[in-house]
Amino acid sequence: MEKGTNCEYCVNYSYDEDYECYTCEVNLDEDEMAHFITGNFRQCPYFKMGDEYRVVRKQM
Incomplete structure (x- = not known):
């Protein structure tokens, strides 16, 4: 199965x-x-993992 x-x-x-x-x-x-609309968008070249805690780490 393709991820x-x-x-x-x-x-x-x-x-x-x-x-x-x-x-x-x-x-x-x-x-x-x-x-993208049909849900067949595999291995997106623009994918970047979101990190919602990035700002908090900079404040420490």
């Missing part, structure tokens, strides 16, 4: 208040967007 990318953990996946849903902030081309 996929989980967008929920990506830095580029954030809540858009205008659309009231989560969106990818990366400017995807037409083919990439089609794969």
Whole structure:
């Protein structure tokens, strides 16, 4: 089974208040967007693991 990318953990996946849903902030081309929408976006080249505690570590 091929391991996929989980967008929920990506830095580029954030809540858009205008659309009231989560969106990818990366400017995807037409083919990439089609794969993203259908859920077939495996091994995303733009994936960056989000680290919500990064700011806290800098304050210490």
